Amino acid sequence: MARYKMTKTKKDSIYKYKDAAGNTKYAYRYKFYDKFQNRQEKSQQGFSTEQDAERALIEVKADILDGNQSYVTSANYKLIDWLTIWMDANKTNWRIGTYELYERHIRLHISPLIGKMKLTKITNMVMQRDLINPLIEKGLSQRTLKSVGRIVIAALNSAVDERIIRNNPVTKLDYGKFNGKKDGNYFSEEELKLFLNYVYKTEPTSYYTIFLTLGMSGIRKGELAGLRWSDIDFENNTITIERTRANKKVGPPKSDNGYRTISINKILINQLKKYKVWCIQNKWEKQMTVEKDSYVFIDRYKFTPISDTYVNDALDYLLEKCTYDLPRITPHGFRHTFASILIANKIPVVSVAKIIGDHPTTVMNVYAHSLSRVEEETVELFNHFNIGEG
Known part of the structure; x- marks a missing residue:
């Protein structure tokens, strides 16, 4: 409450004052004891009339008498x-x-x-x-x-x-019309190639391996942070997703569909082999070891498991320096990119969902822009029939 000079009115706990513009305003200041017998004070100002201030005070008194003190004491919650x-x-x-x-x-x-x-x-x-x-x-x-x-x-x-507020007044919001605009959080196939080539030339080990993995597997950032060396099968070229890691905690994947084993290409598996050698060498110099259950991705300076912000910071740093005109995306954008490329190459929705650990319905909803292009191309496949023109 701003410090105005308050004058007590004839009404109990009601005050009047002059605001900065010189207008007469009213306020109430009501002292009471909470359920723990601690002395409390509820106050509010800015009322245009004495009756308005008194009406608001009556509501406060009613809440306290009805045992609804939480509405009173938490009214200032932001x-x-x-x-x-x-x-x-x-x-x-x-x-x-x-x-x-x-x-x-x-x-x-x-x-x-x-x-x-x-x-x-x-x-x-x-x-x-x-x-x-x-x-x-x-x-x-x-x-x-x-x-x-x-x-x-x-x-x-x-x-x-929790009886902090009486009701939720937000019932229906207008999110605007869908205009076919893409989410914006993904690269095109060509943009992904440009970015990965740039990262390879700039930082060919740690950062490159992280973004190559995101771009060629479609896994989530938390799944990437939760990968252990035991999850990578170098003989069969697969990665198994069994956990996610964020906020210094390890938990299950986002959904039951998140538990999966996916095949990865030779480019990624060979890079992971190189990266493992790099990890072993650098950790050995720090008298640290790479164990079977060690996390795969580590800070390139501290050689400890990457933090929640590590991938975001690396991506911001690289996009800021990059000489190509690339859109600003988040780490999750690589997942969108991966899925969009698969769909554009006519990989079935069910297969895409299985690879990225989502439900087919989710894939259809999120990647509708890619699916519509595939549908248009599919229709064109039958144009060469020329039926009835012979």
Whole structure:
């Protein structure tokens, strides 16, 4: 509460004051004891009339008498405060990939736009105007927009369950019309070749192996970080995905479909062999060893397992230096690139889903842009029949 000179009115706990513009405003300041017999004070200012201030005070008193003190004591919660509490409470219940996705959307999109807003001030219109519309203008895909919206809605529902707010006012959001625009988070096949060639010339061991693996296997960043040498079969040219690693924790893959063994090409298997020799040599100099269950990908300076931000930082660094005009993508974009290339080469959706560890329906939804091109090409296959022209 801004420090204005308050004058007590004849109404109990109601005050009046002059704001910065010289207008008469009203406020209430109500002292009470919580259920632990600790002295508390609830206050609010900015009311235009004495009656408005008194009406709001009556609601506060009613909540306290009804035992709903949590509505009173938590009324000043900001959205980011509650999101932090909500995320912390659920981090052991969610899959690591889910937690990482939520954390990224909160950090990049939600917090900068509406993080400082009080929970009680969030409405359907506020969400649309201050969060969704600006993200639409930034060009985010519908899929990302819906993911961001679902996070806030789920957090608000949890706040209702915990009696932080009375209800969730966000009922329906408009994510704009789908305009056929790609998600934007992938390279074309030619762009992938240019990027990998650049990385090979710039940093032919650690960084190159990481992005070659992402680009030629379609595995997720967390799956990459969780790979152990025992997961790589150099005789049969396969990689087995059994875990994911993020936030210094190891967990299962994103879904049951995530458990899989995939075949990899000779380019990748040969690079992994070279990389293993590099790991052994560098760790030996630091009196460290490469064991069967050692994590494959390590920091190129510390030689310890890569951190959560290691791949992102490496990608940002390389794209910043790269002389080619390449789009800015995230590590997950290599997964999109891999799947799109497979689909463009007419690999069946079921096979693509099995390789990348997703459900076929998810593949069809996410990679609709690639599938539509394949459908158009498939139709053209029959043009040479020339039926009825003989």
